Amino acid sequence: MAEAQVVFTPPESLSDTLMHYCPGCTHGSLHRLVAEIIDELGVRESTVGICPVGCAVYAYNYFEVDMIEAAHGRAPAVATGVKRVRDDCTVFTYQGDGDLASIGMGEIVHAAARNEAITVVFVNNGVFGMTQGQMAPTTLIGQKASTAPAGRRPEHEGFPVRVVEMLNALEGPTYLARSSMASPRWIRDTKKKLRNAFKAQTEHHGFGLVEVLSSCPTWWGMTPKEALDWMESTVVDYYPIEEFRALPEGDTEGE
Amino acid sequence: MSDNGDARYGEPTLVKGNEAICEGAIWGGCRYFFGYPITPQNQIPEYMSHRLPEVGGVFLQGESELASINMVYGASAAGARVMTTSSSPGISLMTEGISYLVASELPAVLVNVTRGGPGLGNIAAAQSDYNQATRMGHGDMPMIVFGPNSVQELYDHTAWAFQLADEARAPVLILADAVLGQMMEPMRPRIDDHPPAPDKPWATNGCKGREPNVVNSLYADHDDMETVNLRVRQRYAEASKRCLRWAEHQTDDAELLLVAYGTSARVCETVVTRLREAGTKAGLLRPVTLRPFASERIGELAEQARRVVVVEMNMGQMVDDVRLAVNGRCPVDFTGRTGGNIPSVEEILTAINEHSPVAG
Numbered sequence: 001m002a003e004a005q006v007v008f009t010p011p012e013s014l015s016d017t018l019m020h021y022c023p024g025c026t027h028g029s030l031h032r033l034v035a036e037i038i039d040e041l042g043v044r045e046s047t048v049g050i051c052p053v054g055c056a057v058y059a060y061n062y063f064e065v066d067m068i069e070a071a072h073g074r075a076p077a078v079a080t081g082v083k084r085v086r087d088d089c090t091v092f093t094y095q096g097d098g099d100l101a102s103i104g105m106g107e108i109v110h111a112a113a114r115n116e117a118i119t120v121v122f123v124n125n126g127v128f129g130m131t132q133g134q135m136a137p138t139t140l141i142g143q144k145a146s147t148a149p150a151g152r153r154p155e156h157e158g159f160p161v162r163v164v165e166m167l168n169a170l171e172g173p174t175y176l177a178r179s180s181m182a183s184p185r186w187i188r189d190t191k192k193k194l195r196n197a198f199k200a201q202t203e204h205h206g207f208g209l210v211e212v213l214s215s216c217p218t219w220w221g222m223t224p225k226e227a228l229d230w231m232e233s234t235v236v237d238y239y240p241i242e243e244f245r246a247l248p249e250g251d252t253e254g255e
Numbered sequence: 256m257s258d259n260g261d262a263r264y265g266e267p268t269l270v271k272g273n274e275a276i277c278e279g280a281i282w283g284g285c286r287y288f289f290g291y292p293i294t295p296q297n298q299i300p301e302y303m304s305h306r307l308p309e310v311g312g313v314f315l316q317g318e319s320e321l322a323s324i325n326m327v328y329g330a331s332a333a334g335a336r337v338m339t340t341s342s343s344p345g346i347s348l349m350t351e352g353i354s355y356l357v358a359s360e361l362p363a364v365l366v367n368v369t370r371g372g373p374g375l376g377n378i379a380a381a382q383s384d385y386n387q388a389t390r391m392g393h394g395d396m397p398m399i400v401f402g403p404n405s406v407q408e409l410y411d412h413t414a415w416a417f418q419l420a421d422e423a424r425a426p427v428l429i430l431a432d433a434v435l436g437q438m439m440e441p442m443r444p445r446i447d448d449h450p451p452a453p454d455k456p457w458a459t460n461g462c463k464g465r466e467p468n469v470v471n472s473l474y475a476d477h478d479d480m481e482t483v484n485l486r487v488r489q490r491y492a493e494a495s496k497r498c499l500r501w502a503e504h505q506t507d508d509a510e511l512l513l514v515a516y517g518t519s520a521r522v523c524e525t526v527v528t529r530l531r532e533a534g535t536k537a538g539l540l541r542p543v544t545l546r547p548f549a550s551e552r553i554g555e556l557a558e559q560a561r562r563v564v565v566v567e568m569n570m571g572q573m574v575d576d577v578r579l580a581v582n583g584r585c586p587v588d589f590t591g592r593t594g595g596n597i598p599s600v601e602e603i604l605t606a607i608n609e610h611s612p613v614a615g
Contacts, residue, residue: 086334
């Protein structure tokens with residue numbers, strides 16, 4: 001009889017705690033990508049993660065690294081405090097679009113402007129998920145939300161915010177990209193970009209951010225498959241998948 | 256806490272209040288400062304911006320009070336001795352973060368160089384943030400609050416606050432005002448070594464050789480939240496026993512007991528002298544810690560007093576704590592000025608003589 005071989009193991013940086021995310025949500029896969037990169041960079045024991053208020057508020061239960069739960073929107077400020085004390089640590093924030101692009105817009109802009117040596121995983125699913133589907137700054141025109149029942153109207157709620165393009169106007173950031181969790185192809189691309197965003201910190205002592213387009217079947221009122229298809233067919237039209245600011249020459253892994 | 260014979264202290268020099276806070280912090284082991292400009296405390300971040308790098312520390316100006324208090328939160332979670340300072344409206348903005356510090360059991364030192372209010376108010380001295388300081392924050396949260404009344408006390412309280420905060424795993428607030436921050440007085444610096452900071456095995460600074468740590472204030476299970484609240488309260492109670500302070504001036508035979516803290520207590524010392532000259536047996540109790548509060552001692556003194564008068568630079572805030580302490584043993588009156596005004600000796604004497612509730 002052939003000897004059993006281990007061909008697949010979960011990342012060391014990911015705990016085996018059952019996740020609370022809804023069926024079809026892409027947070028779980030994204031957690032795994034982040035954990036794989038922490039493992040691959042060999043920094044698990046010197047990593048400090050900051051989780052947001054929002055769906056990922058319990059991320060401290062899922063990553064096997066030191067974790068801090070921050071006030072709503074303030075994760076980049078908390079990360080700054082950690083990094084300025086412990087420059088030897090790899091510090092990342094994991095934030096949703098309500099957290100980062102609404103209440104926390106000030107903190108993310110200034111952390112990027114300072115080129116703070118932190119990595120930001122920015123999950124854009126166009127909705128406040130944890131609080132039950134309210135409109136986010138990133139909700140698309142016409143997209144329905146529990147506080148925009150007729151769909152977002154530009155004349156009333158204004159236009160969705162393109163965070164990466166906005167941050168790209170700053171001198172500061174070292175690495176800026178947008179990716180998607182809509183399909184295996186784009187998930188692989190997301191991992192490469194996330195690795196670049198971590199390397200912006202570990203190799204270039206700078207700020208790296210990836211805006212990861214994600215789905216929310218629960219509050220979009222779609223099946224998981226419909227949600228992923230809608231990302232491919234519609235969401236990417238407004239939020240182009242692109243590497244806006246590459247790492248310094250010769251050190252990037254974008255697709 | 257300091258006197259001429261105390262070998263822990265060096266020779267006096269003339270120091271501005273806001274700078275005394277900085278030097279007290281550095282002696283106390285503070286190496287990180289995050290803050291946002293607001294008058295009348297701007298000398299503190301300005302001083303720290305050049306002084307901290309000299310001792311191997313880091314100063315960073317936050318983009319707002321919200322960011323600054325959360326930078327403090329991160330730095331404290333990473334195990335550092337860290338502080339921020341602000342003034343009234345800025346403290347309002349920081350209050351959410353201060354509540355998070357309490358719930359996450361993180362030490363930090365905070366200073367409010369109080370200005371006139373409410374609203375944008377003005378940059379004059381006031382004590383109108385007493386209630387904000389002593390009742391601060393959403394949720395069941397206790398916090399130690401000092402009420403210094405001299406440049407020396409600004410130094411001593413700030414220096415001590417770092418040790419106290421580490422021991423209590425909680426933020427400690429120094430409640431100063433514009434007069435204290437801006438004035439210059441002789442001050443003796445500490446020349447001994449500060450006590451070593453306790454180990455912080457809870458810090459989030461990389462999990463090498465141990466299980467990962469989590470710094471968190473989310474407890475969805477209400478029994479878990481209650482357990483945390485009781486633990487925080489227990490540490491506060493223990494620290495309170497060690498840090499409760501008050502000062503007395505001619506209280507031995509006082510039939511008229513004045514109660515005042517900070518700047519208004521300085522005015523009241525002269526009021527006591529004037530009352531004694533006029534034949535009234537007056538005395539002054541000055542709370543040095545505002546939370547914990549010298550309730551027991553005020554109650555004892557109220558046994559012999561015929562009347563208690565509370566003097567504040569507000570419309571009557573600490574007077575509520577004094578009334579609870581006196582507990583009906585004798586009448587408690589209040590006099591004060593508001594809006595950034597300091598009650599004068601004459602105004603206080605007039606109010607005492609006329610039993611008028613508010614002078615000026």
